[in-house]
Amino acid sequence: MSSKVHVYERIWLWAAGIMIAGFLGAIVVSAASHAVQPPSHVETIDPTKVDEDVEFGNPRVETMADGSIRVVAVSRLFSFEPDPIEVPYGTPVTFRITSPDVIHGFQIVGTNANTMVIPGYISQFSVKFPKPGEYLIVCNEYCGLAHHMMQGKVVVTEEVK
Numbered sequence: 001m002s003s004k005v006h007v008y009e010r011i012w013l014w015a016a017g018i019m020i021a022g023f024l025g026a027i028v029v030s031a032a033s034h035a036v037q038p039p040s041h042v043e044t045i046d047p048t049k050v051d052e053d054v055e056f057g058n059p060r061v062e063t064m065a066d067g068s069i070r071v072v073a074v075s076r077l078f079s080f081e082p083d084p085i086e087v088p089y090g091t092p093v094t095f096r097i098t099s100p101d102v103i104h105g106f107q108i109v110g111t112n113a114n115t116m117v118i119p120g121y122i123s124q125f126s127v128k129f130p131k132p133g134e135y136l137i138v139c140n141e142y143c144g145l146a147h148h149m150m151q152g153k154v155v156v157t158e159e160v161k
């Protein structure tokens, strides 16, 4: 049996191998340097009882005992609560979000915060804002007629603790 591989085929084998290595490398680099990771948090909630829930019945920003900030938010047709979300600069912020109706998106423009908000589940992620200022929250999952109007705001204040 001959192991002769045509020169063009050899070139393309190497080209494909190099491209695969490049793409995998891009995933590893973005995960390591920009914390781009799939969400891994699984916590459930009855979507019909979000408004009576002890946590989500009162969307708010709260300071935890360790000084970190927690935002309890609700995405619904067609708004985010609370709005605006006001947090101090320089403190890690953990968002906990759920939806009482349909699937929404929750993307904070200018940060790596971007999650789906799925009825029945609680999405959680932490984010460090790069600088004080206003950040736009957009819904990036089509959720109905006013989907394109569904937006909110995070105000990161200068206050340093």
Ligand code: CUA
Pocket: 076, 077, 078, 103, 104, 105, 139, 140, 141, 142, 143, 144, 147, 148, 150
């Ligand atoms: Cu909510 Cu699109």
